[in-house]
Amino acid sequence: MIQNTAPHHLHAILTRVRDSGKGQYAEGWVTVLGADWDSAEFSKRHAEVVNLLSLTVQQLQALPERSRGRFMRYVPAWWGAVIQPKVNWADNGRAAVQIVGLDLLDHLESAADIISGNLAGSEGAPAGADLTGISRQCQEWVELLLGLDDADLSDSLKGQLISQLRHVVWLIEHVDLFGEARVSGEVSRVIGSLAQASTVVGNRDPETAGKWKRAFLSLIALCAIFNTGAPVVRESIEVGSALVGEIATVVQDIQD
Structure with missing residues (x-):
């Protein structure tokens, strides 16, 4: 299956942050997004990650009721992984590997595959490659x-x-x-x-x-x-x- 949807790329980004080997959430994000911490470019790129999450939620809402209900329950946890509102991203006691669990990543990838199947060839899952x-x-x-x-x-x-x-x-x-x-x-x-x-x-x-x-x-x-x-x-x-x-x-x- 072509991995071309917003949740596919959200999954890839979170996985790369988790696997970055960095000792802080902030360092993991900087490595993956390729922009300096506290810079306007970092904010712009992280905002795009939030956009990927927003698109994921919108596309989940378009799924049949059973699939929608099964995956929507994980949205708060995915949002928490992207935002981490209750922790200090620069805390040396929070290694990047702790940012999200493998089970949540697996559920996100499963949702991405289902969305891709439902939206194949559409704006949400374009089949083209030459931009x-x-x-x-x-x-x-x-x-x-x-x-x-x-x-x-x-x-x-x-x-x-x-x-x-x-x-x-x-x-x-x-x-x-x-x-x-x-x-x-x-x-x-x-x-x-x-x-x-x-x-x-x-x-x-x-x-x-x-x-x-x-x-x-x-x-x-x-x-x-x-x-x-x-x-x-x-x-x-x-x-x-x-x-x-x-x-x-x-x-x-x-x-x-």
Whole structure:
């Protein structure tokens, strides 16, 4: 089974912290996340681990009742392993091996396998592996946005979109750590934001609107291929977008 879901990567991270051989929780996390303790980068990377846990809980909620009930009882313990709210992470008396028990890791991996089976080929368990095209497209989007003036798009909205696109690129650069599902989820969020912004750009310069439309459809096509043709969060695309019909055609062409 392909290990491509959020819980698979959460399991891998917690296992690596546990097996790091470090004498403190903090040292174990620093080793696995590859960022200095107390740095903004460490906080950013650990926040992504929390995102993996959040996605795991969301996906468990989508399982059949029996499976959902069996695994949800372990969520507080998994949360405790990630957050450790009652202990000092820098305590020399708490070796990283104590951060989580093997039984909890086994249950997390079992949940991941079931989620993967239920969500195969979707945003939550994408089957694609080549993220180079998506990264390149996001970087091209950043250049496109930087080239727009205030008359085309406000600075605040432009800044938000650029931040989201750069975060996708960052996740792709760290896909071995946080996984394909995080990339897929963030790309869907970006598509939703771009779809809503398209209603603003579409009422401006026709040439700019044409460039926006072509880049938008290209990103949709790449995302559809990555998710093996699965629909990309319909709700986020439909909000305020006049391109849904053309997007559907592109996706259908890929599926055929």
